[in-house]
Amino acid sequence: MKTYLAQRLGIAALTLFGMSLVIFVLLRLAPGDIVDILFSTGGYVNPSERVAIEKELGLDRPLWVQYVDWIRHLCVGDLGKSYRYDLPAWEIIRPLIPVTVELAVLSLIIAVLLGVPTGVISAVRQDTALDYALRVVSLAGLSMPSFWLAMVIILVLVAWIGWIPPVTYVSPWENFPLHAIQFLLPALAVGYRSSALMMRITRSALLEVMREDYIRTARAKGQAEKTVIWSHALKNAILPVVTVIGIEFAFLIGGLVVTETVFNLPGVARFLVQAISWRDYPIVQNLVMFIAVVVILSNLTVDMLYGVLDPRVRYGS
Amino acid sequence: MAAEPATVEVRLPGAAGAQVSREGIVPTLARFCRKKPLGAAGAAIMLAIVLMAVFADVIQTHDPIATEAADTLARPSATHWMGTDHLGRDIYSRIIHGARVSLMVGVGSTIVASVFGGIIGLLSGYVGGKTDLIVQRVMDILQGLPLLVLALVMSAALGPSIPNVILAISIPIMPRAARVIRASVLSIREFQYVEAARALGVTHLRIAFRHILPNTVGPFIVLATAQLGSAILVEATLSFLGLGVPEPYPSWGRMLSVSAAEYAQKAPHLVLFPGIAISLAVFGSNLLGDALRDTLDPRLRGA
Numbered sequence: 001m002k003t004y005l006a007q008r009l010g011i012a013a014l015t016l017f018g019m020s021l022v023i024f025v026l027l028r029l030a031p032g033d034i035v036d037i038l039f040s041t042g043g044y045v046n047p048s049e050r051v052a053i054e055k056e057l058g059l060d061r062p063l064w065v066q067y068v069d070w071i072r073h074l075c076v077g078d079l080g081k082s083y084r085y086d087l088p089a090w091e092i093i094r095p096l097i098p099v100t101v102e103l104a105v106l107s108l109i110i111a112v113l114l115g116v117p118t119g120v121i122s123a124v125r126q127d128t129a130l131d132y133a134l135r136v137v138s139l140a141g142l143s144m145p146s147f148w149l150a151m152v153i154i155l156v157l158v159a160w161i162g163w164i165p166p167v168t169y170v171s172p173w174e175n176f177p178l179h180a181i182q183f184l185l186p187a188l189a190v191g192y193r194s195s196a197l198m199m200r201i202t203r204s205a206l207l208e209v210m211r212e213d214y215i216r217t218a219r220a221k222g223q224a225e226k227t228v229i230w231s232h233a234l235k236n237a238i239l240p241v242v243t244v245i246g247i248e249f250a251f252l253i254g255g256l257v258v259t260e261t262v263f264n265l266p267g268v269a270r271f272l273v274q275a276i277s278w279r280d281y282p283i284v285q286n287l288v289m290f291i292a293v294v295v296i297l298s299n300l301t302v303d304m305l306y307g308v309l310d311p312r313v314r315y316g317s
Numbered sequence: 318m319a320a321e322p323a324t325v326e327v328r329l330p331g332a333a334g335a336q337v338s339r340e341g342i343v344p345t346l347a348r349f350c351r352k353k354p355l356g357a358a359g360a361a362i363m364l365a366i367v368l369m370a371v372f373a374d375v376i377q378t379h380d381p382i383a384t385e386a387a388d389t390l391a392r393p394s395a396t397h398w399m400g401t402d403h404l405g406r407d408i409y410s411r412i413i414h415g416a417r418v419s420l421m422v423g424v425g426s427t428i429v430a431s432v433f434g435g436i437i438g439l440l441s442g443y444v445g446g447k448t449d450l451i452v453q454r455v456m457d458i459l460q461g462l463p464l465l466v467l468a469l470v471m472s473a474a475l476g477p478s479i480p481n482v483i484l485a486i487s488i489p490i491m492p493r494a495a496r497v498i499r500a501s502v503l504s505i506r507e508f509q510y511v512e513a514a515r516a517l518g519v520t521h522l523r524i525a526f527r528h529i530l531p532n533t534v535g536p537f538i539v540l541a542t543a544q545l546g547s548a549i550l551v552e553a554t555l556s557f558l559g560l561g562v563p564e565p566y567p568s569w570g571r572m573l574s575v576s577a578a579e580y581a582q583k584a585p586h587l588v589l590f591p592g593i594a595i596s597l598a599v600f601g602s603n604l605l606g607d608a609l610r611d612t613l614d615p616r617l618r619g620a
Contacts, residue, residue, distance in 0.1 A: 011454070014454060014457075015454070015457050015458050015461045018455070018458035018461075019458055019461050019462065022458060027474065029474040029475075030474040132355070136355070139600065139603050139607070140596070142603060143596050143597075143603055144592070145553055145554065145557075145573075145592065145595055145599075148592035148596070151588050152592065155582070155588060158582055159585075250463065253463075254463040254465060255463050255465050257465065257554065258554055258557055258558065269466075273469065273560075276469065276473045288462065292461045292462055295461055295462065
């Protein structure tokens, strides 16, 4: 177990290192930098001013120096300064994280509440009309862009009850009911999409488990079918669902870009897009590394959780 | 397919190919429709979208990029079946032409990703050892970010154009293709007929491409159809954010973008129709992908 964990952490460190190179090079490949963008919006270029700004931001140094400098500071927890806002990058990134995490967690809760029961029903009623209907509805959820669904939800609300979502972020301490609505609507749109994944995985896992001997034993002992399904079978079928929750959480941290934009929520992904268009290297680089860390950690947590939930799982070296 | 010698086909572990060649294409299709009605529906949707894209110039009612200042934000009517946008462009004609862009980017990036990912997976799995280890770590890095985030950064770095969008979407998908193909290569590599080929002195390259590659066709098709839907979705998202397909090509994602959101309350058809188009295209490829997976790869059934 310990060697397994050490090995996984080693691979994780390697992946993060590679990721830092990839993102650094990609950003430098992107045409233009913050100075170009500042001047293009200002409409006036003064070469000496330009050189001065580049020098101040350290953009005049050789690329490898910039890279080593970034990594060296990152290792001691210094994320550098945003080019655009002249603030420490950490101060900008920190308030974004709870917004995105709240939205992601809320969406996942909705997804599990919606997806697991429908998956069970679909499996129990395999190949009936109900099963087909549920599968089509869930696949539809997987096919709709969730940001579009969010837009449609807003449109319907505006048309029916004349309610317009707040244009700015409302913190929970300020006005909790409004905050809750502001998060619940996008979470519904996103959760519907993720619930499709939960439903499919629950259905297939349950179908597989239902064929096992211990289920036959439970039935032979005269257990009610309800108990057999919901307590005996689901307990084992839920394992793959845990994996999907982990994958989805990582996906949502970076994947809520447009949903956050549509609902004006100041989250990680929305800001990432803005920072990319501003060529705000420190913000983009560190946000991407943050997302990569979340992906790695949630994968690792899921794998570790597997050992706890399923005693059959052993971690070999 | 019928020209292939039957003896070769019979040995395939995934017997799907053999059935097609013996039965002929029409009965096979009929059986597919009967057994997989949802898959057939998906195929029908995709066929309709392909036809729409191919005959876009014929079935359009207006020029998709011609603006008309006098007729902006018009509701759906007899002249403008799906209304007009804020510049007076005909939504119906734009959606028809948007199918071209969506399919081109979706199919293009799926093909690029599966071919390159497939070759990487094939060689990595066949060669094994240190090469395999290094290739797998590189794939890990590319998979370390959610598809959308990597595609976002990629398309920003490459700049907006159709080939660049295809590249930006295919690179994050590539590791998935490589992984699936590698996994099936690892098992096929151990088959006796591969050993026999090696004993006969067949070169490694020939074994890999001539003897192993054809047997990965099942997972390959399954993978490609499964990725098509997400490629179309990612294109729509990138275009929505202004990082995807540039003007003047009509793209479903861009039709939904800021301008549509701005006028959404006055003209809900601006939001409705492009979204339905995206959803239908992704829905169709998902249905088809599911059915193909069940048919070609029973091990993955229902996953």
